[in-house]
Amino acid sequence: MTRHWQTRSRILPLQRTLVMGILNLTPDSFSDGGRYVDADQAIEHAYAMVEAGADIVDVGGESTRPGALPVPEGEELDRVIPVVGELAAAGLVVSVDTRKPKVAAAALEAGAEIVNDVSGLRHPEMRRVVAEAGAGAVIMHMQGEPATMQQDPRYDDVVAEVEAFLLAQAGRSEAAGVAPEAIVLDPGIGFGKTVDHNLTLLRHLHRLARHRYPVMVGTSRKSFLQRITGAAEAHRLDEATAVTVALAIAQGVSVVRVHDVPLARDAAAVAEAIVGDSPWQA
Numbered sequence: 001m002t003r004h005w006q007t008r009s010r011i012l013p014l015q016r017t018l019v020m021g022i023l024n025l026t027p028d029s030f031s032d033g034g035r036y037v038d039a040d041q042a043i044e045h046a047y048a049m050v051e052a053g054a055d056i057v058d059v060g061g062e063s064t065r066p067g068a069l070p071v072p073e074g075e076e077l078d079r080v081i082p083v084v085g086e087l088a089a090a091g092l093v094v095s096v097d098t099r100k101p102k103v104a105a106a107a108l109e110a111g112a113e114i115v116n117d118v119s120g121l122r123h124p125e126m127r128r129v130v131a132e133a134g135a136g137a138v139i140m141h142m143q144g145e146p147a148t149m150q151q152d153p154r155y156d157d158v159v160a161e162v163e164a165f166l167l168a169q170a171g172r173s174e175a176a177g178v179a180p181e182a183i184v185l186d187p188g189i190g191f192g193k194t195v196d197h198n199l200t201l202l203r204h205l206h207r208l209a210r211h212r213y214p215v216m217v218g219t220s221r222k223s224f225l226q227r228i229t230g231a232a233e234a235h236r237l238d239e240a241t242a243v244t245v246a247l248a249i250a251q252g253v254s255v256v257r258v259h260d261v262p263l264a265r266d267a268a269a270v271a272e273a274i275v276g277d278s279p280w281q282a
């Protein structure tokens with residue numbers, strides 16, 4: 001597996017787990033209740049996450065939670081670009097969580113390093129934008145669209161299907177000129193998946209991690225954790241998230257996307273101390 005992640009202007013080493021802190025600029029985000037729509041507050045929160053050990057700040061202006069409707073392009077640009085510009089100018093490594101090629105292009109222009117696309121770089125224009133900028137790319141798996149994806153998700157073999165999709169999209173991206181070292185794969189926990197599908201994928205992260213691409217996982221405050229623990233509030237799921245972080249690292253996952261950065265950083269430190277260079281990567 002690649003031991004670094006090549007992004008637009010940086011090379012991020014992967015010897016230690018990268019923690020990606022979530023900055024949702026969406027009024028309807030289920031997990032932080034829209035506390036960070038105000039740009040100044042959002043920027044403060046980003047600095048606090050970096051202070052607490054975040055390696056990357058993932059800025060998103062369109063909610064992709066189950067049932068969410070698409071946001072018009074102009075609105076997403078207005079939410080995301082000023083914040084990306086300011087954080088990048090301050091020297092932070094910024095990824096932009098978007099499915100829109102125009103938003104991705106503008107964010108890269110404003111200094112973002114990585115495009116995090118929950119639709120897995122399915123749009124040919126998105127592959128072109130990422131290739132042209134030499135940006136890092138997160139290719140995520142999603143069955144269906146956010147508005148309807150949780151209605152009746154079905155797979156014959158969820159691990160094999162997710163793995164095949166991610167590898168096919170990585171291949172298409174490389175064919176479009178994206179460097180293999182720029183690509184990170186993400187199974188898309190909660191995106192068109194039942195609780196059982198999520199758990200099966202989390203049990204088989206080592207299968208995804210056996211390929212040449214680093215693997216990222218996003219479990220933070222997701223509803224399957226709520227279903228398992230019965231926790232009433234989103235922030236009460238951070239400990240449960242930390243458990244998934246440790247178990248993911250034990251299987252060779254390189255990047256974790258979380259809301260609570262200090263907890264994830266501690267979980268990663270303990271997991272790394274126990275597993276060292278994960279036997280799953282052998």
Ligand code: PMM
Binds near residue numbers: 022063117138186
């Ligand atoms: N999850 C959400 C949004 N973006 N991106 C990647 N790569 N992986 C994820 O699991 C992921 C994502 C939804 O969660 P949020 O609304 O709490 O940000």
